């Protein structure tokens with residue numbers, strides 16, 4: 001009982017929390033994720049590169065050039081490393097659901113001013129995976145975004161197949177693995193609509209591309225993907241030190257109650 005009332009230690013920096021809050025992370029750790037710095041990037045998926053070499057004359061990366069991107073643009077707040085990665089892992093795997101509010105504020109900050117949407121949609125999880133995890137992190141993140149736009153969260157997109165883990169697969173295998181894994185319920189309601197599709201992490205974008213493909217096939221006019229973080233391979237480029245690479249995620253048991 002006392003544990004749930006008195007401030008705990010910050011789950012990131014482990015300093016004692018000085019204020020009462022449902023969020024077990026201190027103010028300075030919540031403020032620490034830095035927005036992506038983009039210099040060279042793909043016009044569609046916004047994957048950042050260290051130089052312009054991977055981009056063609058239309059500023060497209062190899063993936064967007066060769067395959068259908070399906071989404072029209074993909075925004076992310078920051079790189080998937082350091083404190084942002086720690087916050088996402090705390091939210092997703094340690095199930096600190098109270099982080100949905102602060103994290104969704106980062107999502108809203110990543111959208112360009114003035115861009116409008118008719119439908120706000122979380123990337124769906126297969127029901128079995130959702131049941132295993134207990135919640136869909138994308139849904140918790142998307143709810144405050146939908147509220148900001150005065151819209152109800154849309155659940156028109158469904159995941160029909162329990163796809164095998166994407167890790168270790170190349171882009172072609174990922175696309176193959178995802179084929180037909182999304183269906184749209186009541187497609188007429190998406191016809192001509194501008195859809196904002198929300199997830200936590202942009203890894204290669206294959207899942208978001210597959211989901212956006214199903215939305216476009218149902219008549220969506222525009223699909224914008226929005227994620228908190230993206231895997232930023234610039235950190236692995238020669239001569240660049242990977243920021244936050246050795247910041248291993250503090251054990252989830254440390255603050256678990």
Ligand SMILES: [Zn+2]
Pocket residue numbers: 010011012013014015025026027028029030
């Ligand atoms: Zn802290």
Ligand SMILES: [Zn+2]
Pocket residue numbers: 042043044045046047060061062063064065
């Ligand atoms: Zn691209």
